[in-house]
Amino acid sequence: MRLKLSLSFFLFISVFSFGQQLQLTETAEVSVLTIGPGESLNDAFGHNAFRVIDRNKGIDIVYGYGEYDFDAPNFYLKFARGKLNYLISRDSFSRFYNVYSYYNRTIQEQVLNLSLVEKQKLFDYLENNYEPENRRYLYDFFYDNCATKIRDVSETVTSSPINFSLPEDFQQKTFRELIHEHVNRNSWGSLGIDVALGSIIDRDAEAYEYMFLPKYIHSFFDVATIGDRDLVKSTSTLYERKDRNTSSNFLLSPLVIIGLIALLILYITYKDYKKNKRSQWLDVILFSITGIIGVLLLLLWFATDHTATAHNYNLLWAVPLNIIFIGQLFKKQPKKWFRSYLKFLIIMLCLMTLHWMVGVQVFAIGLIPFLIVLAVRYIYLLKYFK
Template structure:
């Protein structure tokens, strides 16, 4: 009764060990796989992976550094704190292609011009990295993701044999500019990114910084070289387009009334309208002031938590706190009173000063804010000025 399960276990163990020790044939190849953007925000930047193909050993395998486990303990809490654990997963190349074909996304491969020992060493590195005890890594959107891992692996395995020249990068963009290139039709996604990420992404990106995007990794490999016994040659041997969608992606620009700019413009007009009405009647809409201060305070706390209470490197030094001022959350309850404390006068002068400081920092591109914020910042300034002038 116990012999069969034991036999099955050892058979499984033997197959795992033998597969891990597999020696590729001299026909085996290593390719970098680059995938085009998708319809959703999470897929709008594209994707990168490795492919190991060996027809002799009937091996056609994808190594994907862009996966994570929703069922991991405290996943959402760790996600919010910036402790993002991603994994190297593997699957058959055919299954991988089915997903991208279904999502109508192009897929290209770059076969690397490596000798047998280099192909075998890369394969063994990936196999070892895919083991349960090695597959996890701490993800960073800009500096350690599915795209940056591609170059890191090649540099680790081949050391100084490979040179990435990066001479294809001729622009001078920040991380925020690079994100904007891919989110032109993702207005709300771009607005959320601009609200959550700080001034650290407004510095000019280095040539290596571009490589968090799969398109730039593709170009980096196109321009890379490898040193061999016979001299220096291009690292990429052959390019192939595996999937070329017959139709364009369905991402279409939002109607103006659905954009963040229109939404914030509408809110701003409401604030200005009631402010003008209050000015004429020499009254104050307490409910309006409470909502303004309460919501800006809540947003301000969220901004500060992302800055100080998480490990997200891109949320540091977020100057959105200048308009989304966290103390407003407490002050909001004072604004419900008919007679306001005298210090409210000076507090509102401070809020006006902070908005002016923000405008100067924006002008000098210390931090670039979303253009949809212009009407809201104007309306807030008008409301705060009204409270100062009316001396409520």
């Protein structure tokens, strides 16, 4: 009973003290934490957070943006439509450190060169952000995520504008190239990203926009200044990722798996050619897959608030109209106009190749075998129906 009363009293005091406007002391420090990539696609880009330390007040807290709000109504529908609110999190540094070191993710710390007034302003801002009515914000992967929040909040609390210079190793890249720095192009994650996101991410990113990735928050902050002082006072590595032997998954990669499927389709097409027949089931499957994917891409473009899914030229191979025209494939001799439609599909594949060559949009390399076999199958059907 005494233990319960003591625990209740401690919780009451903790909540009450944070509910008040706690004043930091001269020894307080504010730093930016940069977490290295993890093993899963969700963790592939790393993470950023603020750390506030005031040992005189017994404070060592980490604030991070980008926590899922699983209690949100219609969570998955809102997630798909780009209308999902994310949360700011608050945790003790010891727990934060234990979690990320357990998952073997590098933790770097940059102590910010802020005045006590700026530190207090940042702390108050984060505490106010953590209030239940303020915790939620509309997430955007490129423009309002866990990294950009660190940049934006820092600019809000400093007495003078932050001047972000270019790091020494800066290279001009597109948004897609920046993504590929973290995700292997021949991976299923990259395949999904390259199919779902449109040509809008194939433009060159401005230097300021690089900071949608946590590692660039670290590199840009490292050379940033506030007036005549450096933004970062000191940098250290709190945990260094340990090398572990990881087996290569090349045999399970998109190029291999889709390549094997493409070879099978080519073999079936060759057998059809030799026997002068048509495997109807194969054509129905191909039209169904490309049509369904096309419809999904159209929905991502026009029915969601995702900014990066617009102007997606994957629709040149994933043609939504294929769903409508499947019925013609069940006929021994389809309508004459269907041959014109097949020519249209072949032209679309040629246009896609042109878009790729001139740099309008970069497509998934794992799709190459499938695109080749689509062209072969369409040409065969065109000749077969002649």
